[in-house]
Amino acid sequence: MFPLFKIMRGGGEVSKIFFCGPFASLNAKSMLEENEWLDGIIIDQVESVAGKLLEMIQRNVSIKECKGGIWRENQSIVEYVPSEAYILLNQLPFPARDVEKEELGSYINIEASRGCIYNCSFCHIPLATRKEKTVAVMDFRDPVKVVDEMELLNKEIGKKLFIFNDSVFWASGRDNDRILKFCSEIKRRKLDIRMYVYLRCNPFIHDEVLNALADAGLVRVFLGVENASEKSQILFRKPIKKDSFIEIREKLNRLNVNVHIGYITFEPFSTLDDIQMNLEYLYKIGKLFRLGVILEPVRVIPGSFMHKKLLEGGLISTEARYRDITYGYRFLNDDVGRLFEKAKSIFSGNFGGIAYEFEYYCTTMGILYGLIQKENIHLGEELSLEHQRFCLSQKELMDSIYVFLSSLIAKVGKGDSMNDCFQKDFTEKFSEKFFKLKIEYFTFINGVSRLGRDDILSQIYSGLERTR
Numbered sequence: 001m002f003p004l005f006k007i008m009r010g011g012g013e014v015s016k017i018f019f020c021g022p023f024a025s026l027n028a029k030s031m032l033e034e035n036e037w038l039d040g041i042i043i044d045q046v047e048s049v050a051g052k053l054l055e056m057i058q059r060n061v062s063i064k065e066c067k068g069g070i071w072r073e074n075q076s077i078v079e080y081v082p083s084e085a086y087i088l089l090n091q092l093p094f095p096a097r098d099v100e101k102e103e104l105g106s107y108i109n110i111e112a113s114r115g116c117i118y119n120c121s122f123c124h125i126p127l128a129t130r131k132e133k134t135v136a137v138m139d140f141r142d143p144v145k146v147v148d149e150m151e152l153l154n155k156e157i158g159k160k161l162f163i164f165n166d167s168v169f170w171a172s173g174r175d176n177d178r179i180l181k182f183c184s185e186i187k188r189r190k191l192d193i194r195m196y197v198y199l200r201c202n203p204f205i206h207d208e209v210l211n212a213l214a215d216a217g218l219v220r221v222f223l224g225v226e227n228a229s230e231k232s233q234i235l236f237r238k239p240i241k242k243d244s245f246i247e248i249r250e251k252l253n254r255l256n257v258n259v260h261i262g263y264i265t266f267e268p269f270s271t272l273d274d275i276q277m278n279l280e281y282l283y284k285i286g287k288l289f290r291l292g293v294i295l296e297p298v299r300v301i302p303g304s305f306m307h308k309k310l311l312e313g314g315l316i317s318t319e320a321r322y323r324d325i326t327y328g329y330r331f332l333n334d335d336v337g338r339l340f341e342k343a344k345s346i347f348s349g350n351f352g353g354i355a356y357e358f359e360y361y362c363t364t365m366g367i368l369y370g371l372i373q374k375e376n377i378h379l380g381e382e383l384s385l386e387h388q389r390f391c392l393s394q395k396e397l398m399d400s401i402y403v404f405l406s407s408l409i410a411k412v413g414k415g416d417s418m419n420d421c422f423q424k425d426f427t428e429k430f431s432e433k434f435f436k437l438k439i440e441y442f443t444f445i446n447g448v449s450r451l452g453r454d455d456i457l458s459q460i461y462s463g464l465e466r467t468r
Contacts, residue, residue, distance in 0.1 A: 021046075026302050031322050105462070108162060125167045176206060195219065198223075201240045221252060256370055265294045268315050289362035289363070299326050313332065315330045397433050
């Protein structure tokens, strides 16, 4: 979007352009120095700083005295001065929903809290969380107000699936009463809604609270599993007990709650053995269709623990700018670097589009079947044959991925050349099997529609945001 912003600013369609959010704020100076069309970046709480900033612009006074961001004025950059202002979530009005009113989908994003008490080395949230004397401070909304907003969105604009963007919806036992109150409020008002939330493997939410959430409409949990290697878990500062994911998945399955995972296969200090271990783990838990978590290495956040480790190891330049810092590091082990580049090159071009679609259909089928079972167990039974056929095709394709990537790891380890025939044979066979899976996916979709449940289909992301 940067070229578009540049044209809009240069042509006078907009008078000022400001960025906000974690990526912009953590790369603020570098980003402002390299983009002359950019007028500033809000670093502190957006709501409190933006209000003051807009007020100064409307009064046509200098913005250089506005605290909480870094600004450009008269071609010079005004250094950041922290803002002490902070508006609690409970004090904010409900956000404007002009765009969502026009969307055809019945899903919507919402938040019940901000911040995180944990400190994963690859995550931007610890750096963006408000602190008092270096201690992270969580900001919670009153659960009754959260349900007030959900009820409003449900009844006024027809939203049914609520995607909670809280970094960790439940962090510890101290959250139990708040979330139980939230669930009881949904039940008291008889709201027919569904929810996604983010959780951790360790600690995992208490059974009483999980059961209450499922009863109130929970249909998907995004779970940070991250890596099977103990060494990588230590680097990530996120230890997870062996087989904890499998135990958690069994709990969620009993409640008809789908589980989607966060995972990072490649990190800067990985070995080939680590990559093979992760490949085997993803295959074991039935998530090897998540090609994105294999083909995207860990993202580096400026100032994070991971960034510091890379600087200490000489794996990233001290001069790296915002465009390069995210993935601009070297792997400690050259063979891992070669493996990653080869894997990326294979899953690119036209075949990359197929790989993306494959992951999309598998991910979407997981939540779609969960929604169907949540809505009506008999409806799930009517579509069980179509679902089984899809799952068999998914398993067949994951088998192909496992064999191919294992062979690729072995070839890199031995220093063997990877001839075109080896790659071509895999991509041709995979593509052929993929189109069978695609047909089975749309057969299932058509079955849902045929049974008169397009309302369920409106709760899934179709691959393209659509408006009326």
